[in-house]
Amino acid sequence: xxxxxGQTLGVVGGGQLGRMLGxxxxxxxxxxxxxxxxxxxxxxxxxxxxxxDFDDPEALAELADRSDALTFEIxxxxxxxxxxxxxxxxxxxxxSPDTLRLIEDKLVQKRHMRAAGVPCPxxxxxxxxxxxxxxxxxxxxxAMLKARTGGYDGRGNAPIxxxxxxxxxxxxxxxDAMVEAFVDFDRELSVIGCVGREEIDAFPVTxxxxxxxxxRRTVSPARTRQDIREQAREVAVDVLDELExxxxxxxxxxxxxxxxxxxxxxxxxxxxxHWTIEGASTSQFxxxxxxxxGAPTGSTELRAPTVSANILGDVDEPQPAxxxxxxxxxxxxxxxxxxxxxxxxRPLRKMGHFTISGPQxxxxxxxxxxxxxxxDELTFRTDG
Amino acid sequence: xxxxxGQTLGVVGGGQLGRMLGxxxxxxxxxxxxxxxxxxxxxxxxxxxxxxDFDDPEALAELADRSDALTFEIxxxxxxxxxxxxxxxxxxxxxSPDTLRLIEDKLVQKRHMRAAGVPCPxxxxxxxxxxxxxxxxxxxxxAMLKARTGGYDGRGNAPIxxxxxxxxxxxxxxxDAMVEAFVDFDRELSVIGCVGREEIDAFPVTxxxxxxxxxRRTVSPARTRQDIREQAREVAVDVLDELExxxxxxxxxxxxxxxxxxxxxxxxxxxxxHWTIEGASTSQFxxxxxxxxGAPTGSTELRAPTVSANILGDVDEPQPAxxxxxxxxxxxxxxxxxxxxxxxxRPLRKMGHFTISGPQxxxxxxxxxxxxxxxDELTFRTDG
Numbered sequence: 001x002x003x004x005x006g007q008t009l010g011v012v013g014g015g016q017l018g019r020m021l022g023x024x025x026x027x028x029x030x031x032x033x034x035x036x037x038x039x040x041x042x043x044x045x046x047x048x049x050x051x052x053d054f055d056d057p058e059a060l061a062e063l064a065d066r067s068d069a070l071t072f073e074i075x076x077x078x079x080x081x082x083x084x085x086x087x088x089x090x091x092x093x094x095x096s097p098d099t100l101r102l103i104e105d106k107l108v109q110k111r112h113m114r115a116a117g118v119p120c121p122x123x124x125x126x127x128x129x130x131x132x133x134x135x136x137x138x139x140x141x142x143a144m145l146k147a148r149t150g151g152y153d154g155r156g157n158a159p160i161x162x163x164x165x166x167x168x169x170x171x172x173x174x175x176d177a178m179v180e181a182f183v184d185f186d187r188e189l190s191v192i193g194c195v196g197r198e199e200i201d202a203f204p205v206t207x208x209x210x211x212x213x214x215x216r217r218t219v220s221p222a223r224t225r226q227d228i229r230e231q232a233r234e235v236a237v238d239v240l241d242e243l244e245x246x247x248x249x250x251x252x253x254x255x256x257x258x259x260x261x262x263x264x265x266x267x268x269x270x271x272x273x274h275w276t277i278e279g280a281s282t283s284q285f286x287x288x289x290x291x292x293x294g295a296p297t298g299s300t301e302l303r304a305p306t307v308s309a310n311i312l313g314d315v316d317e318p319q320p321a322x323x324x325x326x327x328x329x330x331x332x333x334x335x336x337x338x339x340x341x342x343x344x345x346r347p348l349r350k351m352g353h354f355t356i357s358g359p360q361x362x363x364x365x366x367x368x369x370x371x372x373x374x375x376d377e378l379t380f381r382t383d384g
Numbered sequence: 385x386x387x388x389x390g391q392t393l394g395v396v397g398g399g400q401l402g403r404m405l406g407x408x409x410x411x412x413x414x415x416x417x418x419x420x421x422x423x424x425x426x427x428x429x430x431x432x433x434x435x436x437d438f439d440d441p442e443a444l445a446e447l448a449d450r451s452d453a454l455t456f457e458i459x460x461x462x463x464x465x466x467x468x469x470x471x472x473x474x475x476x477x478x479x480s481p482d483t484l485r486l487i488e489d490k491l492v493q494k495r496h497m498r499a500a501g502v503p504c505p506x507x508x509x510x511x512x513x514x515x516x517x518x519x520x521x522x523x524x525x526x527a528m529l530k531a532r533t534g535g536y537d538g539r540g541n542a543p544i545x546x547x548x549x550x551x552x553x554x555x556x557x558x559x560d561a562m563v564e565a566f567v568d569f570d571r572e573l574s575v576i577g578c579v580g581r582e583e584i585d586a587f588p589v590t591x592x593x594x595x596x597x598x599x600r601r602t603v604s605p606a607r608t609r610q611d612i613r614e615q616a617r618e619v620a621v622d623v624l625d626e627l628e629x630x631x632x633x634x635x636x637x638x639x640x641x642x643x644x645x646x647x648x649x650x651x652x653x654x655x656x657x658h659w660t661i662e663g664a665s666t667s668q669f670x671x672x673x674x675x676x677x678g679a680p681t682g683s684t685e686l687r688a689p690t691v692s693a694n695i696l697g698d699v700d701e702p703q704p705a706x707x708x709x710x711x712x713x714x715x716x717x718x719x720x721x722x723x724x725x726x727x728x729x730r731p732l733r734k735m736g737h738f739t740i741s742g743p744q745x746x747x748x749x750x751x752x753x754x755x756x757x758x759x760d761e762l763t764f765r766t767d768g
Contacts, residue, residue, distance in 0.1 A: 003710050005723040005736070019410070026407050026430050027661075029723025029736070046410050046430050277411075281718050296715035304687070326387050331680035334665050339389040339413025352389070352413070360744065 002068075004295040005029025010067030010091075011043070012054050012082065016340040016350060017073035017269050017285075018043030020277070024285035030293065035063045042340045055081045064089035071095070071247060071292045073268050075104050076150070094292040095195075095245030095267045102243070103267050107148045107178040113262055116242050118235060120262045121254070122181040129170050135179045136166065142182040145169045149176070157213060183261060185254040189222050190272035191236035192284050193249045196297040200240050203280055203300045205229040208252065208272045214348060217371065218308045219364050220275045228255055235260045243267070248288040271310070271350070278336050278355045279306030304334075304357040307367040309375040311339075313349040321345040325378040329354050332374060345380045386452075388679040389413025394451030394475075395427070396438055396466065400724035400734065401457035401653050401669075402427030404661070408669035414677065419447045426724045439465045448473035455479070455631060455676045457652050459488050460534070478676040479579075479651045480629030487627075487651050491532045491562040497646055500626050502619060504646045505638070506565040513554050519563045520550065526566040529553045533560070541597060567645060569638040573606050574656035575620035576668050577633045580681040584624050587664055587684045589613040592636065592656050598732055601755065602692045603748050604659050612639055619644045627651070632672040655694070655734070662720050662739045663690030688718075688741040691751040693759040695723075697733040705729040709762040713738050716758060729764045 007030050011018050014036030022032040022043050032047035039051050048066075052059030055078035064070055064085040070093040072082065079097035086093040103109050107125055114120045124135030126145060136143055141163075147156035158169035160179070170177065188210060192203040207222035208215055222229060236251045239262065243249060250270020252263040273284035282290075282298030290297050311323070321343055329335050339352040356371045358364070391414050395402050398420030406416040406427050416431035423435050432450075436443030439462035448454055448469040454477040456466065463481035470477040487493050491509055498504045508519030510529060520527055525547075531540035542553035544563070554561065572594060576587040591606035592599055606613060620635045623646065627633060634654020636647040657668035666674075666682030674681050695707070705727055713719050723736040740755045742748070 003707055004714065005707060005710060005721070005725075006705075022430075023407060023410050026403070026725075027720070027722045029721070029725055031429065045415065046406075290714065296711060298714070298719075299717045321390075323387055323389060326389060327680060330388065330674065330682065333683045333685075335682075336411070337389070337413070338411045341389075341410075341413055 004290065004293055007031070007068040007293050008033060008066060009289060009293060010063040010070045011035070011047070011073055012063070012070070012077040013073035014038070014041030014043035014047065014049055015073065016042050019046060019340060020274070020285045020338070021073065021269070021289060022046030024283055025289045028286065028289060030289055033063060033066050035059050042342060045341050054078060057081060057084070060085035061088065064091055067091055069094060069292050069294070071288070072100070075100065075267065079104070093245070095243060095247045095249070099243045099245050099267050103265050105148050106146055106264070109265060110178065112242060113239060116238065118238050118242070118262050119260060121183045124179055126170070126177045126179040129167055132166055132170055132177070132179055136160065139179065139181045144180045144182055145173050145177050146180060147173045147175070147177055183254045183256055185256045187222070187224055187255040188263070189224070189232050189253040189255055189260070190218070190270065191232055191251045191253065192270060192273035192276065193236045193240045193251055194287050194291055194297055194300065195240055195243065195246050195249070196291050197246065197294055199297060200237055201297060201300050202233050202236050203273065203276055203284065204302045205232045206272050206275065212348075214312065215271050216310055217368065218272050218275050219368055220279050220306050221302060221364070223364060224255060228258065228260070231260045235262060239265060246291040246294070248273070248284050248291065274338065274353050275306040275308040275355055277338070278357045279304055304360065305362045305364050305367060306355050306357040307364060307371045308353050308355045309371045310350060311352040311354065311375070311378055313345040313347050313351060313380055315345050315347060315380050318344050318346045319380070321351060321380060322382070323351070323378060323380055328377055329374050332356065332370065334358065335374070351380070388674065388677055391415070391452040391677050392417060392450060393673060393677060394447040394454045395419070395431070396447070396454070396456035396461040397458035398422070398425030398427035398431065398433055399457065400426050403430060403724060404658070404669045404722070405457065405653070405673060406430030408667055409673045412670065412673060414673055417447060417450050419443050426726060429725050438462060441465060441469070444469035445472060448475055451475055453478060453676050453678070455672070456484070459484065459651065463488070478630040479627060479633070483627045483629050483651050487649050489532050490530055490648070493649060494562065496626060497623060500622065502622050502626070502646050503644060505567045508563050510554070510561040510563040513551060516550055516554055516561070516563055520544065523563065523565045528564045528566055529557050529561050530564060531557045531559070531561055567638045567640055569640045571606070571608055571639040572647070573608070573616050573637040573639055573644070574602070574654065575616055575635045575637065576654060576657035576660065577620045577624045577635055578671050578675055578681055578684065579624055579627065579630045579633070580675050581630065581678055583681060584621055585681060585684050586617050586620050587657065587660055587668065588686045589616045590656050590659065596732075598696065599655050600694055601752065602656050602659050603752055604663050604690050605686060605748070607748060608639060612642065612644070615644045619646060623649060630675040630678070632657070632668050632675065658722065658737050659690040659692040659739055661722070662741045663688050688744065689746045689748050689751060690739050690741040691748060691755045692737050692739045693755045694734060695736040695738065695759070695762055697729040697731050697735060697764055699729050699731060699764050702728050702730045703764070705735060705764060706766070707735070707762060707764055712761055713758050716740065716754065718742065719758070735764070
């Protein structure tokens with residue numbers, strides 16, 4: 001094993017996840033190169049950037065040549081291209097391109113996990129309107145139609161409340177899809193898992209709060225029973241056992257009537273794990289850098305109860321990003337700001353996040369209240 | 385007040401302090417530009433770099449033009465050049481160039497602080513061997529001869545144990561000097577102070593452990609009585625009251641027989657404050673970025689008892705830096721590695737540091753033992 005310091009990590013994708021990977025890599029002495037088509041991508045602040053499409057073979061080859069290992073921060077990464085570039089340069093890719101292939105197709109992902117005994121909501125393939133209709137006869141209403149590939153942050157998803165919605169939903173999702181019985185969950189949870197050289201580990205279970213299918217807040221540790229947290233962790237470890245390659249994974253779960261069901265898997269650091277920067281002994285980003293490069297992973301223990309709040313574009317049209325209200329966040333005790341460096345704000349675009357941590361004995365409801373009050377005062381609108 | 389995110393901080397000096405400033409600035413959405421004559425200086429990993437001498441007028445003008453505020457991470461910064469460049473670009477410099485002038489001359493610094501009522505060791509000017517001899521007649525032996533300007537990490541200092549050392553010490557220090565009564569301290573302490581827009585604050589008092597006048601370990605909180613810690617903080621605040629301009633200051637102190645004496649002041653983040661990255665609610669680097677740019681400063685409260693250990697070059701000759709033993713640090717619970725990205729190791733060069741934190745109730749002696757064991761296993765020597 002070469003020492004970690006002095007190594008270079010190549011990352012497909014240079015958004016906020018790439019930026020936070022770069023921020024975590026620097027103290028470790030790891031250089032980061034990202035591949036992203038947008039010039040001056042968020043990660044370019046703390047990483048070198050190759051400006052090219054995610055699947056550009058020459059750019060992937062350059063990325064591999066400059067790196068000691070490859071990884072990706074977006075599911076849009078091309079598994080074949082990564083595999084080829086890595087093999088030619090003789091460097092590893094983590095997680096494995098096979099894992100990316102498995103996860104990028106939500107139907108394949110769910111079939112695999114169900115076959116492995118991971119509890120999943122009922123689902124069916126829906127390759128046509130007719131097939132969707134038959135599936136719904138079995139699953140009932142409401143249900144969620146999901147594009148098999150390419151969806152994120154609610155994009156590619158369409159709820160179906162009754163038979164009248166079927167055709168419009170199928171048209172909206174457009175093509176290959178799967179349909180899932182709607183889960184009337186009590187709570188949404190997330191586990192950030194980590195696969196190291198020999199060890200599988202997981203960060204404390206997080207509660208996630210979405211609106212319009214976009215993550216708004218996380219609460220760590222999750223406000224649920226200890227046995228539910230343990231069950232969530234067990235399901236996450238079962239999922240990790242099925243995935244090839246080292247790195248950090250975001251595993252989104254439903255809690256319903258005391259049971260855990262798998263929602264979705266992300267083969268990368270995940271928005272629901274941003275709280276670990278302040279709240280855990282090692283952040284998910286540092287953990288990913290360590291794991292991918294084959295260094296020992298760090299402790300995942302809780303350092304402080306922590307709530308995170310996403311800062312989303314609250315504008316109707318794209319415009320230059322001028323955030324109002326951030327000074328109150330900075331002035332708040334145990335608050336930490338994370339700004340992603342995007343110059344343009346767009347409707348619901350993720351522009352940054354902040355966390356509020358407490359001492360060990362802190363009541364997370366209070367932290368959540370504080371975070372929500374601060375978040376409510378943040379705006380990009382200039383008409384207010 | 386413009387929002388912090390989107391601002392640019394110009395820093396004279398691009399060493400490890402500049403690098404850690406850049407690491408702290410990125411999550412805040414603050415870009416950093418450093419001015420440093422060494423290409424690919426440590427900070428260039430996370431900052432833009434202007435490659436030029438610290439006092440190059442054109443480079444200082446460019447730095448000021450690109451920045452919303454100027455600061456420095458080395459005392460070698462040129463106060464006149466900074467003042468001129470800042471005035472022409474219409475941006476502030478923090479701390480004030482006057483503070484830099486006051487501090488860069490150790491005799492002026494001590495005279496000012498003594499006049500302000502800050503307790504200092506006895507000292508005299510020593511501009512010639514004769515003057516040094518007369519001073520020693522008053523101060524007695526042992527004593528420490530110090531170059532008035534340019535010394536750091538023990539360089540520019542020469543101990544005088546008796547009359548036989550006087551001429552050699554004066555020759556070694558070379559020219560304008562001051563001589564200080566040797567303080568037979570019980571403990572060395574450090575306080576990282578912070579001057580914000582309106583507030584003066586200080587991080588918890590740190591104990592510093594030097595060998596050969598180079599910092600080796602810090603222990604936070606310091607293992608001394610509560611009333612001594614309070615006294616140290618009061619002396620630090622008295623010092624800060626005398627300094628103009630916002631920012632973070634490192635204030636090194638002696639504890640002797642229940643009393644606090646001022647040792648030295650650094651008008652910048654200081655090696656003895658690196659522990660704040662893991663151990664305090666806000667790090668000294670984030671605090672400096674916030675303060676210099678006029679944003680609210682963060683909480684300085686202790687987050688976790690923390691010990692830091694410097695990683696110094698243990699080689700006899702310069703050579704490529706290949707550190708052995710870092711994997712054990714990474715594998716250690718609650719350890720955090722900070723590598724400065726220097727490719728060449730030299731005798732006693734500061735190459736990085738690591739910290740070990742504990743839970744709130746941790747006994748710092750144990751943390752210190754763990755850190756020292758890990759540090760003892762680190763080596764750049766290839767002959768071992």
